[in-house]
Amino acid sequence: MSDSADTSRTAVKTYVPAYQKAEWQSHADDLGMSQSEFVRTMVQAGRRGFEPDREQPTSPDADPGGNALETRVLELLSADSYSWDELLEAVSDDIESRLDDTLEDLQSDNRIRYSGRHGGYTIVGGDDGD
Secondary structure, three states: OOOOOOOOOOOOOOOOOHHHHHHHHHHHHHOOOOHHHHHHHHHHHHHOOOOOOOOOOOOOOOOOOOOHHHHHHHHHHHHOOOOHHHHHHHHHHHHHHHHHHHHHHHHHOOOEEEEOOOOEEEEOOOOOOO
């Protein structure tokens, strides 16, 4: 995010059927979130699969409660029972996929590269003489 990005808050309004609002409120209550926080978090989670607009700043509180892992664990456990190892694998797979996608994006944008000399990834134009 650039230093000049406007991080002030503003309202966003949408209209949904009453039953959907009630479901969202119930889910938000189950997660200990406000409805606004719930909707903001779900929108950000849904955007993960889309290429971000690099010109627009991202929300400073994409995970406003700081509990994305908690939310993911609750989502998993709401559908089934998991052992420690199964839960660890389920949440680790998501971060591995996201890291892989991010590294590919950064390399295709020529912002990082893999450097055997430095034992891994490095920023393009870093202190290695690039």
